[in-house]
Amino acid sequence: MSTRVIGRGKCPRCGRIGSLVFKEISGNIYVYFKHGREWCYIGPASRVDLSSLISGIELYHTFTTKFRELLEVHLGGLRLKLMVTFMIGVILLISAYCISFINLDGYYSSVSLMLTSISSLTFMLSIALYEKSITNGKYVFQVRVLKRSLIAYVILTAFAILIVTILALPLKSPVNMWFKYKMVIGSAPIKPHSHHVGGNVTATSIGKAFTYRAIHLRVPLASIIVASTILTYMLRPLSLMQLVLCLIVSPFIAYLILFTLSMIPLLILGLKFMEALSFIVYSSINLSIPVVLLSIALMLLVNVLLKIYSIK
Numbered sequence: 647m648s649t650r651v652i653g654r655g656k657c658p659r660c661g662r663i664g665s666l667v668f669k670e671i672s673g674n675i676y677v678y679f680k681h682g683r684e685w686c687y688i689g690p691a692s693r694v695d696l697s698s699l700i701s702g703i704e705l706y707h708t709f710t711t712k713f714r715e716l717l718e719v720h721l722g723g724l725r726l727k728l729m730v731t732f733m734i735g736v737i738l739l740i741s742a743y744c745i746s747f748i749n750l751d752g753y754y755s756s757v758s759l760m761l762t763s764i765s766s767l768t769f770m771l772s773i774a775l776y777e778k779s780i781t782n783g784k785y786v787f788q789v790r791v792l793k794r795s796l797i798a799y800v801i802l803t804a805f806a807i808l809i810v811t812i813l814a815l816p817l818k819s820p821v822n823m824w825f826k827y828k829m830v831i832g833s834a835p836i837k838p839h840s841h842h843v844g845g846n847v848t849a850t851s852i853g854k855a856f857t858y859r860a861i862h863l864r865v866p867l868a869s870i871i872v873a874s875t876i877l878t879y880m881l882r883p884l885s886l887m888q889l890v891l892c893l894i895v896s897p898f899i900a901y902l903i904l905f906t907l908s909m910i911p912l913l914i915l916g917l918k919f920m921e922a923l924s925f926i927v928y929s930s931i932n933l934s935i936p937v938v939l940l941s942i943a944l945m946l947l948v949n950v951l952l953k954i955y956s957i958k
């Protein structure tokens with residue numbers, strides 16, 4: 647003999663609210679309503695009008711589900727946790743900015759980097775909470791773009807990465823990636839008495855001095871972390887094949903644009919196109935690699951967090 651509670655509803659026998667229970671006795675299923683310790687026998691499942699009972703139960707459940715959701719929103723369900731977690735991430739990131747702008751040396755850049763790292767972990771937690779709390783209508787905007795075309799989605803992702811990368815450039819970090827290019831824009835013989843060489847002038851053994859223009863692009867590790875965070879967020883609605891494409895192509899496009907922008911002064915001064923292009927492509931690949939690797943790690947982290955949430 648086994649019993650199974652189907653749900654709550656109104657008992658057709660006594661009119662009270664109770665639990666609808668199926669009881670299996672030697673292969674036959676019997677329907678009961680249970681009111682605390684009291685049981686009302688309704689009849690064998692084959693002869694009872696189950697549809698009327700079930701529709702009543704459904705109504706009851708729609709109401710309870712909606713009520714529960716309403717309570718969760720106001721009294722601390724997943725969505726509230728999501729909001730709080732997201733806000734903590736934002737506050738951490740703002741703190742990292744403030745510390746960067748105070749512009750103190752050494753120790754403070756480490757603090758800024760640490761805050762940025764914790765904020766990205768917090769954002770991963772909010773992604774997991776978001777996916778757990780919203781059962782339908784997830785990533786509505788992204789899905790709409792994705793339905794148009796995958797290329798549009800890749801470009802959207804690239805622009806998101808570009809914008810956060812530029813915004814995060816001022817973040818202080820003890821670890822930075824440097825991208826430098828020097829371009830000789832002229833040479834002149836050194837005057838006999840000119841021994842002091844500095845600034846933009848370099849002495850050479852043949853007695854000539856070259857003047858050059860250079861670009862120095864400093865990309866702090868904090869910026870790479872922020873870029874990986876937005877990339878991970880943008881990758882969430884994608885299927886595996888789309889994900890792989892977007893993961894590789896989007897950061898590359900973003901950094902192609904970033905380095906092209908940074909090379910504009912030298913291009914105006916007459917840098918050869920092929921030289922500029924090779925620098926831009928080489929640098930873009932170099933900057934993409936840590937972003938791609940970090941995004942894969944963050945992606946795994948979100949999946950682990952989702953696993954933890956489903957165990958609960």
Ligand SMILES: [Zn+2]
Nearest residue numbers: 657660679686
């Ligand atoms: Zn009853």
